[in-house]
Amino acid sequence: MVLKLYNTLSGEKEVFSPLNDSIVGIYSCGPTVYDVAHIGNLRAYVFADVLRRYLELKGYKVKQVMNITDLDDKTIRASKEQGVSLREYTDRYIRFFFNDIDLLRIRRADVYPRVTEHIKEMVSMVKTLLDKGYAYRKDGSVYYKIQAFRDYGNLAKIDLSKIKAGITVEADEYEKEDVRDFALWKEKKEGEPFWETEIGEGRPGWHIECSAISTKYLGPTVDIHTGGVDNIFPHHQNEIAQSEAATGKRFVRYWMHCEHLLVNNKKMSKSLGNIITLESIVSSGFRADALRYLFVSSHYRSKLNFTWESIRHAENTLDRLNNFIERLPGYESDALDSEEIARLIRSTQERFEIEMDNDLNTPGAFAAVFEMIGRVNTGLDEAKLSTQDARAVHELMMRLDKVLDILSPGKKEGLSEEIEALIEERERARRMKDFKKADEIRKRLEEKGIVLEDTRTGVRWMSKFIK
RNA sequence: GCCAAGGUGGCGGAGCGGCUACGCAAUCGCCUGCAGAGCGAUUCCAUUCCGGUUCGAAUCCGGACCUUGGCUCCA
Numbered sequence: 147m148v149l150k151l152y153n154t155l156s157g158e159k160e161v162f163s164p165l166n167d168s169i170v171g172i173y174s175c176g177p178t179v180y181d182v183a184h185i186g187n188l189r190a191y192v193f194a195d196v197l198r199r200y201l202e203l204k205g206y207k208v209k210q211v212m213n214i215t216d217l218d219d220k221t222i223r224a225s226k227e228q229g230v231s232l233r234e235y236t237d238r239y240i241r242f243f244f245n246d247i248d249l250l251r252i253r254r255a256d257v258y259p260r261v262t263e264h265i266k267e268m269v270s271m272v273k274t275l276l277d278k279g280y281a282y283r284k285d286g287s288v289y290y291k292i293q294a295f296r297d298y299g300n301l302a303k304i305d306l307s308k309i310k311a312g313i314t315v316e317a318d319e320y321e322k323e324d325v326r327d328f329a330l331w332k333e334k335k336e337g338e339p340f341w342e343t344e345i346g347e348g349r350p351g352w353h354i355e356c357s358a359i360s361t362k363y364l365g366p367t368v369d370i371h372t373g374g375v376d377n378i379f380p381h382h383q384n385e386i387a388q389s390e391a392a393t394g395k396r397f398v399r400y401w402m403h404c405e406h407l408l409v410n411n412k413k414m415s416k417s418l419g420n421i422i423t424l425e426s427i428v429s430s431g432f433r434a435d436a437l438r439y440l441f442v443s444s445h446y447r448s449k450l451n452f453t454w455e456s457i458r459h460a461e462n463t464l465d466r467l468n469n470f471i472e473r474l475p476g477y478e479s480d481a482l483d484s485e486e487i488a489r490l491i492r493s494t495q496e497r498f499e500i501e502m503d504n505d506l507n508t509p510g511a512f513a514a515v516f517e518m519i520g521r522v523n524t525g526l527d528e529a530k531l532s533t534q535d536a537r538a539v540h541e542l543m544m545r546l547d548k549v550l551d552i553l554s555p556g557k558k559e560g561l562s563e564e565i566e567a568l569i570e571e572r573e574r575a576r577r578m579k580d581f582k583k584a585d586e587i588r589k590r591l592e593e594k595g596i597v598l599e600d601t602r603t604g605v606r607w608m609s610k611f612i613k
Numbered sequence: 614g615c616c617a618a619g620g621u622g623g624c625g626g627a628g629c630g631g632c633u634a635c636g637c638a639a640u641c642g643c644c645u646g647c648a649g650a651g652c653g654a655u656u657c658c659a660u661u662c663c664g665g666u667u668c669g670a671a672u673c674c675g676g677a678c679c680u681u682g683g684c685u686c687c688a
Contacts, residue, residue, distance in 0.1 A: 585647070588647095
């Protein structure tokens with residue numbers, strides 16, 4: 147089966163084949179650590195995570211790099227306002243960032259290079275651009291001359307002649323030859339951090355960081371570059387201009403962009419005051435995995451409208467999924483292995499892959515999973531599955547969850563003897579039809595955080611905190 | 614204004630020329646000592662509108678209307 151991915155550059159789904167058979171390079175635009183991430187930022191990271199996990203399921207080895215922007219106007223301004231060093235300030239938000247992605251079960255990238263630790267690489271690229279005539283100096287700053295790069299605008303599909311100076315582009319405090327040119331290097335300013343380098347004293351512009359870091363860790367050509375749609379212009383467009391001018395090679399083979407997350411049908415923005423963070427969701431009593439489920443269950447190229455109702459629904463669905471996998475391991479039956487179940491497992495797995503191969507169509511993949519769940523549940527209710535069938539279904543769910551990572555199977559170990567004894571006692575009481583006593587024990591267990599469920603094949607328990 | 618994506622049932626959200634997507638919610642029923650979970654049924658022709666192509670269109674073509682976003686160092 148062939149994986150097809152939508153490439154922003156061509157505007158089409160393309161068959162994915164990596165540059166190098168043994169390893170796929172992914173560069174993901176990471177956070178600017180001037181504030182906590184909002185859930186729109188996080189959506190883009192979950193998307194990159196699912197992409198990476200799916201490539202791994204397909205048997206690829208992946209090397210993923212995510213930059214951390216710890217040097218820009220906003221981090222500088224904010225750290226100054228708080229009277230702490232830039233390092234101290236950004237360290238704090240980097241910790242928040244890792245906390246968020248851990249809660250969302252986003253697997254760690256292989257490296258998280260910080261901008262402040264890669265000034266040398268950026269300077270070297272700026273120098274190359276100067277030498278090759280793609281950049282010019284103006285006072286102490288260096289600008290990229292976009293007229294010199296023939297394909298400028300190809301990614302964003304922007305026609306430069308339509309951008310009029312002074313109307314759509316704000317006049318900058320820096321002097322440029324052409325208002326559309328962008329800064330590669332900014333001259334040292336009073337009170338701002340700066341580096342002494344061979345191209346002068348100052349700090350790098352925003353766009354050069356990704357070009358330089360990507361090249362350093364993944365070489366001149368990377369297979370996949372991910373980010374949010376807002377990065378398309380100008381950021382990614384500028385990256386292409388910088389990298390391709392500097393190396394003379396194609397920079398990115400597949401550009402993948404995650405769509406916006408809307409809140410009540412509006413883009414999140416500080417001015418609208420509708421910023422939602424993971425912290426606010428968790429403190430409202432929702433589980434972080436519900437947000438992951440919400441993201442994963444919608445397609446990354448569709449706008450996703452976040453509402454509090456949608457997160458509640460996501461949590462309900464997640465409960466259903468968890469209930470399903472919970473009932474499988476303890477299931478036992480004398481029934482013979484069913485050929486029908488074996489077929490169902492094969493077709494579900496196949497359909498999952500067909501959907502995912504189609505530009506990561508996660509909603510379609512979920513449909514396949516839910517259809518299987520419905521049928522297996524019926525079989526379990528009627529005890530038509532063999533013990534082995536149930537194990538096999540469980541195995542499949544776990545395998546698919548390596549990509550989705552939304553399930554929370556309850557911990558099977560860790561039941562104290564006291565609790566086991568209580569469960570046992572209640573079972574005895576039930577058999578004796580002493581329901582008053584049984585209910586009493588059930589209530590006591592619930593106070594201890596253990597929820598019981600009586601099923602056809604015996605009692606089942608789960609932790610209240612997981613549920 | 615220019616560019617891009619999109620308009621599908623109560624809500625979310627697939628489908629890329631023919632077959633009930635799927636999920637959530639609601640109602641009823643089955644099961645159950647109870648609860649929970651699960652199962653089944655139902656929620657009238659769900660596909661923005663108008664033309665066209667076709668034996669057949671949510672799906673292709675043309676047009677209209679609407680939404681969201683980009684064109685400002687926002688994922």
